[in-house]
Amino acid sequence: MARLDRRGLPLSTTSDLAAGRYRDGVDLLLSAWPGAAEVLEEAIAADPDFALAHAARARLHAIRAEPAEARARIAAAAEIAARHGTERERSHVEVLSLAINGRPARALERALAHADAWPRDVLVLSLPLGAFGLFAFSGMADHDQARVDLCERHARHFGADDWWFLTYRGWSHAENGAVEHGRALALRGFELRRENANAAHALAHAMYEAGAGEDAEGLIAGWLPGYDRAGPLHGHIAWHAALAALERGDAERALAVYAEHVQPSVSAGMPVNVVSDTASFLWRLRAYGHDVPEGLWQAAAAYAARAFPDAGFAFADAHMAILEAAVGDRDAVGRRAAALTALVEAGALAAGPVVPAICRAALAFAEEDHAGCARILEPVAADVARIGGSGAQREMLEDMLLLALMRGGEAAKARALLDRRLHRRPSPRDAAWRGLLAA
Template identity: 35%
Template structure:
């Protein structure tokens, strides 16, 4: 009898153990739970030729910002997939393209693939993320449309509900997002993807007390080794910051973000939180900024511009002019190759940050104002990229341009 995953798709392996470990890794990855990498590795130990397990290892590495490991694992998957089913071969080819930075080609392969295999959840999940960071002007709507057309294939599936719910809160469909996320958690209480959606809904509806209470309780049982623990901790710190509880937000930063299991999110979320402290007039933290800058140097790569604009916060805040100059040159090189937003959106954001730190508020606005309507294109959520609008507000206030500040608040 052929072995299949829980979505009914064949998994080419003679080993029931390998298939079970692969399925466990899939569910852990889709729910942002700890242990996905270990489960995929156990699947490989049980059957070294299980190509989709190697691809799973690559996906975990992508989430961690470990490009070298991701490329190596994707290479092993391609090398071992020849004897697998056509579905698995197409899965590995599309994921390899997405992981390798060939986003347009990868998404085209995904579109063709899901027409026949819409329940290829790991591939659908990565494609949704790729759309979110591809720099499109309507990326949020694109992601929602992509998932909505697959909905009939998934029915009441707990992962798909949370994936679709994420796209809904990004386009202000908050009640639909809430309903799907709560239904997902009823079925799979460990799904951090769904809890993340609810955190966003609390944030966007200005319910900081409710968000803090919800996330505080949920994080109490969430494994801190999980790749996404850092980001949910950031959301909790944001709720505390908006409640005026800076000491509590600082405690969360030091305990759950600065030394988090996921170095990419530690850098991004840590920089975003410390920058808000700075905007709010809180005491600066030069040692913490230096730690974040060191993380950025390890995981930064020009193609991931969302990470780069956050790395710029760390470099500028700790005065690392050499690293900042290198980052800027990387964005210019990407722009010369035709990248959609590296030069037109990300570069002005970075230069605006540098001007702000130098105390040149007019210079910062000269960079940020022309791209204000394009900030969302770097990726991430409204809760993340609005940081740059908040920087503009600080500049307006410093320049006594109060009407402009009020417009953005």
């Protein structure tokens, strides 16, 4: 009897135990839930020649920023799949191998082709999706639309009760502007599997885009205590609660959430989340008129310097520059911007010139050269989406431009930007800033 994965695709293993552990491990991986590593290791122990179990373990290593381990695991998977894998399994391993070995453009191309042939192979279909997926980090300005298009192209292959597909279809629509539709889809995915950090995360994003910060705080307060601190999204989902509290003016509550869940000393999240969450929260705290407690900038910058010492990862670079500028390390920002400019000139940075421009703008803003910040950031504002991430994460850069315009004497341009934002996402903060402009 053929062993099948959770969505009915055949598995090349002779072990019922290995197949069962693989199904459970992939569920845990796709829901960002603790225990995936241990369960996948049990699948490998039950059948050491099970290529897809090695491949899933490689993917988990990559998610956890363990590149050497990921490369070793995917090499093992490729060797096994070449010997006795099916065509689907060989293609599955190839796509993961391209992503893990630093060939994202080719990985995206092959992932889309693989999804056309085997749309229910969700570990591969997941690669282009999400805020940190292959689409987001492709350098495309329209990656939000690309994710929606991908989900809709394959929606017919998934029923109304596939918790994973509902989660990512909903997140994609909410990020692309169909907020209520996306929220409803993500909520259905969450209801089907509450032990799913990606669904809680998708809902938090949909609520943010709807301007429903108190709904997000309520959701997270009720759900987060059941999600172990070892979960990769624990700190990031708490960041959403801190952001919501900050938006409604409760800096004390926001700082308490940050201290308990988000700051580097307490978070077990992926480095890219820890760096972006700390940088963007502290920047917003100060930009919204609150004091940043002593030592928080320095702790975040010290962690970031270890996590991303070299330039070339656009999303991280934008946040690195904010941290470096905040602690007064002008030379570090200059080196990062210069290195990024060289990569742009060599055609080696997919996100393009917007990235070094963000670095220079962050330094100008930190040094209160608001007119200079606006001059740098305004011409590239339409390309900020090219760095990847989510709307909630990138909105900080729009806030930077808005404040630079306000403080640099460009009130008319600031009002126009606020008018455009009003049609996209309601925010109590924008109302306060409109009041300042009117005064």
